[in-house]
Every structure is written in structure tokens, then in C-alpha cells.
Amino acid sequence: MKRKKINLNLLVGCFVLLFFLVTMVVSFFYTPYDVNAIAVSNKLQAPSSAHWFGTDPFGRDILSRIMAGTQTAFFVGSVVTLIGVVFGTLIGGFAGYVGGWLDEIIMRAIDALMAFPGIILAIMIVAVFGTGTLNTAIALGILATPGIARIARSGFIQNKQLEYVSAAKSIGVHPLKIIFREILPNIYSPLIVAASVAFAIALLAEASLSYLGLGVQPPDPSLGRMLKESQEYLTTSPWFTLAPGITITLLVLGFYMLSNGIRDLTDHRSK
Amino acid sequence: MTETLLKVDDLKKYFPISGGIFGRKVGEVKAVDGVSFILKKGETFGLVGESGCGKSTTGRMLLRLTEPSAGTIEFDETLLTDLSKKQMRKKRRDIQMIFQDPFGSLNPRYTVQQIIEQPLIVHGLGTSKERSRMVEELLETVGLDAYAASRYPHQFSGGQRQRIGIARALAVRPKLIVADEPVSALDVSIQSQVLNLLKELQSEFKLTYVFISHDLGVVRHISDRVGVMYLGRLVEVADSNMLYVSPKHPYTRALLSAVPVPDPKNKSNRIILSGDVPNPAHPPEGCAFHTRCPLAADICRKVRPELITDEQGHAAACHFI
Ligand SMILES: Nc1ncnc2c1ncn2[C@@H]1O[C@H](COP(=O)(O)OP(=O)(O)OP(=O)(O)O)[C@@H](O)[C@H]1O
Ligand code: SF4
Ligand SMILES: [Mg+2]
Numbered sequence: 001m002k003r004k005k006i007n008l009n010l011l012v013g014c015f016v017l018l019f020f021l022v023t024m025v026v027s028f029f030y031t032p033y034d035v036n037a038i039a040v041s042n043k044l045q046a047p048s049s050a051h052w053f054g055t056d057p058f059g060r061d062i063l064s065r066i067m068a069g070t071q072t073a074f075f076v077g078s079v080v081t082l083i084g085v086v087f088g089t090l091i092g093g094f095a096g097y098v099g100g101w102l103d104e105i106i107m108r109a110i111d112a113l114m115a116f117p118g119i120i121l122a123i124m125i126v127a128v129f130g131t132g133t134l135n136t137a138i139a140l141g142i143l144a145t146p147g148i149a150r151i152a153r154s155g156f157i158q159n160k161q162l163e164y165v166s167a168a169k170s171i172g173v174h175p176l177k178i179i180f181r182e183i184l185p186n187i188y189s190p191l192i193v194a195a196s197v198a199f200a201i202a203l204l205a206e207a208s209l210s211y212l213g214l215g216v217q218p219p220d221p222s223l224g225r226m227l228k229e230s231q232e233y234l235t236t237s238p239w240f241t242l243a244p245g246i247t248i249t250l251l252v253l254g255f256y257m258l259s260n261g262i263r264d265l266t267d268h269r270s271k
Numbered sequence: 272m273t274e275t276l277l278k279v280d281d282l283k284k285y286f287p288i289s290g291g292i293f294g295r296k297v298g299e300v301k302a303v304d305g306v307s308f309i310l311k312k313g314e315t316f317g318l319v320g321e322s323g324c325g326k327s328t329t330g331r332m333l334l335r336l337t338e339p340s341a342g343t344i345e346f347d348e349t350l351l352t353d354l355s356k357k358q359m360r361k362k363r364r365d366i367q368m369i370f371q372d373p374f375g376s377l378n379p380r381y382t383v384q385q386i387i388e389q390p391l392i393v394h395g396l397g398t399s400k401e402r403s404r405m406v407e408e409l410l411e412t413v414g415l416d417a418y419a420a421s422r423y424p425h426q427f428s429g430g431q432r433q434r435i436g437i438a439r440a441l442a443v444r445p446k447l448i449v450a451d452e453p454v455s456a457l458d459v460s461i462q463s464q465v466l467n468l469l470k471e472l473q474s475e476f477k478l479t480y481v482f483i484s485h486d487l488g489v490v491r492h493i494s495d496r497v498g499v500m501y502l503g504r505l506v507e508v509a510d511s512n513m514l515y516v517s518p519k520h521p522y523t524r525a526l527l528s529a530v531p532v533p534d535p536k537n538k539s540n541r542i543i544l545s546g547d548v549p550n551p552a553h554p555p556e557g558c559a560f561h562t563r564c565p566l567a568a569d570i571c572r573k574v575r576p577e578l579i580t581d582e583q584g585h586a587a588a589c590h591f592i
Binding site: 162163164166167168169170171172173174182185186 | 361
């Protein structure tokens with residue numbers, strides 16, 4: 001008998017994410033200061049009991065802006081993951097289930113999309129459709145789709161040759177029902193893992209795009225843009241960089257740990 | 272007078288072998304190459320042969336789970352091979368299948384209740400309450416407790432899972448059941464229990480079976496008529512007792528001599544099967560069995576023997592019978 005091991009990844013990941021989730025919810029009702037209130041006389045204050053994370057060059061409270069920034073982060077992450085999972089599963093599931101030359105064509109297109117540097121593609125999409133929070137999320141969602149499509153496809157290919165699929169066919173179940181009701185529930189766990197990785201990547205990508213000035217636009221608060229704005233003050237006011245930097249890192253780490261945790265959990269069960 | 276339920280005529284399945292970057296067809300596997308047989312209502316047709324000879328493919332074609340490349344299947348006065356996909360899905364109410372793998376054939380995400388009532392739902396039979404009662408009855412019929420309904424497949428043993436699969440196949444009261452190696456994955460001690468169950472169900476529900484196995488001993492137990500397959504073709508077809516008492520084809524004789532026989536006198540004419548089954552993508556010319564046949568002569572390497580039926584309905588495909 002093996003002793004039951006604690007799933008540290010899952011525990012820490014959930015804890016970190018729960019913390020930020022609560023922070024985000026709270027920020028809808030309460031932030032220590034008005035997120036956009038400018039007080040130039042108060043600019044670039046070091047952390048103090050009045051401003052825990054200090055203030056920025058416009059005298060805005062950094063803690064308040066970080067709290068509001070998590071809203072954007074979670075919004076973008078959710079939209080990206082939703083787009084990626086829905087379209088990725090549909091495309092990959094279809095390709096994997098149908099197989100043959102259709103699968104061949106779809107997968108070549110997906111390979112081509114994946115071979116392209118992601119951030120450049122995102123910049124192209126944003127250049128065509130315009131910047132802004134929703135457009136950024138859609139662009140990143142399109143980027144997340146191919147990876148999830150691949151995972152869905154391999155899950156469908158593995159499962160479609162199992163006898164329970166033959167059994168469903170032999171009963172007379174409609175092919176669409178076989179895809180959604182028979183096979184899909186059996187690949188939930190790799191899809192959930194993929195979704196949490198997608199969420200982490202989306203957070204990073206949103207930060208990068210906003211850092212380049214292409215993503216989330218003012219006045220929407222964004223952790224990435226805060227990083228960019230803090231750049232020239234790095235030596236004089238390091239807290240301005242550290243606060244959004246550490247927040248992004250923790251959020252991304254949280255999702256990676258969550259995904260690892262889920263993988264461990266499901267691996268264990270399948271044994 | 273028993274009437275014909277199933278008439279299979281010259282059924283073929285050639286799987287394409289694709290290669291190269293563009294997935295071009297570079298050859299084909301003749302998995303099933305001209306199989307014909309007739310099955311009467313209430314009887315069992317046993318299909319035997321070594322691994323890869325095309326038994327499963329034949330069985331799956333009967334439900335059109337695998338689309339035939341050629342040939343016809345007439346079932347209960349309907350030409351299955353002429354039905355549209357949709358009509359065929361409806362027709363599957365009358366033809367059900369029992370699968371080999373007791374661990375792969377039940378969807379692990381569903382309870383036994385959901386698994387057994389699925390065919391009822393698909394074919395629009397009964398209200399939810401009636402279905403629950405039917406599931407309970409079916410579980411009892413196959414020898415499982417009613418409380419099994421709320422459990423998941425992984426909570427059962429192989430034999431029990433096979434019973435669940437049988438209950439599912441029975442749910443829609445089919446006329447024909449194709450059982451593809453239903454006991455091969457089970458312990459020997461459990462095999463006979465499941466075989467006996469299948470026999471009981473046959474007389475209770477007037478079922479007709481196509482029973483697939485690689486084990487002649489198992490097939491003998493249950494079949495009225497037996498077909499022996501080799502590389503996609505039937506090489507011998509006969510009533511069960513005829514086939515086992517006086518096999519004609521050298522391949523059947525070889526298979527039978529591998530089955531433990533209680534009569535030691537039979538040992539004298541044992542034929543040992545040597546060598547591997549040839550690659551079905553490149554079957555031997557002439558009689559496909561000539562590479563392993565102890566009686567093979569020149570003619571066997573050139574001319575393929577026809578399946579010839581004698582007055583007693585005993586058919587065999589060999590030049591020397
Ligand atoms: N979907 C497929 N695509 C290509 N070849 C196939 C396919 N299904 C079966 N075959 C080939 O057809 C031949 C017959 O396979 P089949 O599964 O019918 O044999 P079998 O007699 O049931 O063997 P077993 O005892 O192993 O179950 C084999 O050579 C197999 O490799
Ligand atoms: S035809 Fe020839 S090779 Fe084939 S089974 Fe008969 S004797 Fe053997
Ligand atoms: Mg088989």
C-alpha cells in the first residue's frame with residue numbers, strides 16, 4: 001500500500017487562484033482609492049501604510065490599479081480559454097473523429113498556424129481588427145485554438161477505436177451524439193489541463209501585447225501596460241515594476257500549478 | 272420449417288493501405304474476400320479462424336459498422352446493403368452486437384442504468400419509469416443484482432461487465448445478435464457460465480446468433496453450423512456435428528487437432544499447424560493455405576479451390592477432398 005500523496009500543485013494552485021479571484025471580486029465593489037484618481041502631488045510614493053504598493057507617476061494608488069487589473073486579466077483569460085476550448089474541441093474533435101483527408105487538411109492548416117510565431121500573429125490580428133480588450137482576447141483566443149484542437153484530436157483518435165464507440169454505433173446512436181455524449185466526456189481531463197495552460201498563456205500574452213501598447217487600452221487597467229509604464233522608473237521606483245510583475249508571475253504560476261495538479265489527479269485515477 | 276433470417280452473399284471488405292505524404296492508396300488488405308452463408312431463425316452460426324482472418328470485419332459488416340466493399344446482406348427480407356445510413360441506424364434495433372473487450376465496450380462515464388437504457392432511448396422505447404423497470408428486469412435476466420444499475424462499469428469484474436454488455440444488447444429485443452469473441456477475454460471458469468447464459472437467452476428470446484471465436488472448442492458448444500475462415504475466405508462450412516466429427520479441409524483438421532480431444536485414438540492423424548498466417552495484403556496465389564498445408568501440391572499453388580457443397584450441406588474448398 002502506498003501512502004496517499006498530497007497533491008501540492010493542486011493545493012497551491014487553487015489557493016493562489018482563489019486569492020486572486022477574491023481580489024478581483026472585491027475590486028468590483030471596493031478599492032482603497034479610485035483607480036483613475038490623479039494626484040500629481042502624490043506621485044511615485046514608496047510603499048507606505050497609506051499606499052501599500054506605493055503610487056505611480058500620476059499619483060494613482062498602485063494596489064487599487066492592480067486589483068482592477070486582475071479584472072482585465074481574468075476577463076481576457078476567460079474569453080481566450082472559452083474561444084480556444086470551444087473551437088479547438090470542435091475542430092480537433094471533428095478532424096479526429098472523421099479522419100481521412102479532411103483530418104489531413106485541417107491538421108496541416110493547424111500546423112501552419114502553430115509554426116507562426118504567436119505574438120506576431122496576435123499583432124497582425126490586432127492590427128486588422130483594432131486594439132482594445134475584447135479584440136485582444138479574440139486574437140489570443142484564435143491563437144489558443146490550434147493547441148487545444150490537437151489535444152482534442154488525439155483524444156478522439158484514441159477513443160474512437162475503443163469498443164464503446166462501436167457499441168454506441170451498433171445501438172444506432174447518431175454520430176453527433178457519439179462525438180459529444182460518448183467520446184467528449186472521456187477526454188474532459190486533458191481538455192481541462194489544456195484549458196488551464198491556455199489561461200496562463202493568455203495572461204502572459206495579454207501582458208506582452210499591452211506592454212507593446214497593442215493590447216488593452218486606457219482607461220481599462222492592465223497589468224501588462226502597468227509594466228510598460230513602469231519601465232523608465234525601474235531604478236528610481238522599483239515597486240512600480242515589482243507589483244504588476246509579481247502579480248502576473250503569481251497568476252501564471254497559479255494556472256500552471258493548477259494544470260499540473262489536475263494532470264496528477266487524473267493520472268492517479270486512471271491507474 | 273425454419274425460415275432464413277440472414278443471407279450473406281459474396282461479402283467483401285478491402286481496406287486501403289495508404290502511404291506516402293499524400294496518403295495515396297498503395298495497396299489493399301483483403302480482410303474479407305467473398306464470404307457467403309445462410310442463417311436460419313433461432314440458429315447459431317459459429318465463425319472460427321486464427322487472428323486476423325477477418326472474423327470481426329465480417330461481424331461488423333453485418334451491422335454495417337464497417338461498410339462492405341462488395342456483396343449483399345439480406346436480413347429478415349430487407350437488403351441491408353441497400354439501406355441509407357439513417358435507415359440502417361433504425362434497423363440496428365433488430366441486430367445487436369456483443370463485444371470482445373469487457374473493459375473497452377462500456378463507456379466508463381456512464382452508470383450501468385444509463386448504458387443499458389441507451390438503446391431504449393435511441394429507439395424511443397418506454398418512459399423513463401418503464402425503462403428503469405426494464406433495466407431491472409434485464410439485469411435479473413443476465414444474472415446481476417438490481418442495485419448494479421446505479422454503479423459504474425469499473426466496479427465490476429470482466430464476467431459481470433460482459434453480462435452488462437449482453438443486457439444492453441438484449442434491451443431492444445433484437446432478432447439477431449452478433450457476438451464477437453464474447454468470452455475470449457474471460458477466465459476459463461467464467462467462460463462456460465457466460466456461454467450457458469447465452470444459450471439460455473437464445474431459447475428464451477428466440478434469438479439467432481452469429482458467434483465469432485478463434486476457439487473451435489468454444490464454438491462447438493454453442494453453434495448449429497460452423498464456418499471456418501482463412502485469410503478472408505470461408506474454407507469449410509458444415510453443421511456443427513459434421514464438422515467436428517468428419518472435418519474435410521486440412522486447415523480445419525489442423526485446428527481441430529490443436530483442440531484437446533478426450534479420445535486418444537485421434538492422436539494418430541494429428542496435423543500440426545506450422546508457420547505464420549501470411550500477410551493478408553499479399554495472400555498466396557492459388558489456395559491461400561498452401562504455404563502451411565501438409566497436402567499441398569502443384570495445383571494448390573496455381574488454382575484456387577472453389578467452395579463445393581456436398582449433398583449433406585457440407586462445404587469445403589480444397590482440391591483433395
Ligand atoms: N480498419 C481497418 N483498417 C485497415 N485494416 C484493417 C482494419 N480492420 C481490420 N483490418 C485488417 O483486416 C484483417 C482482418 O481483421 P479482423 O479484425 O477482421 O480479424 P479477426 O479475425 O477478427 O482477428 P482477431 O482474432 O485478431 O480479432 C487484419 O489483417 C486487419 O489488420
Ligand atoms: S487446396 Fe491444396 S493447399 Fe489448399 S487446403 Fe487443399 S490440399 Fe491444402
Ligand atoms: Mg476480431
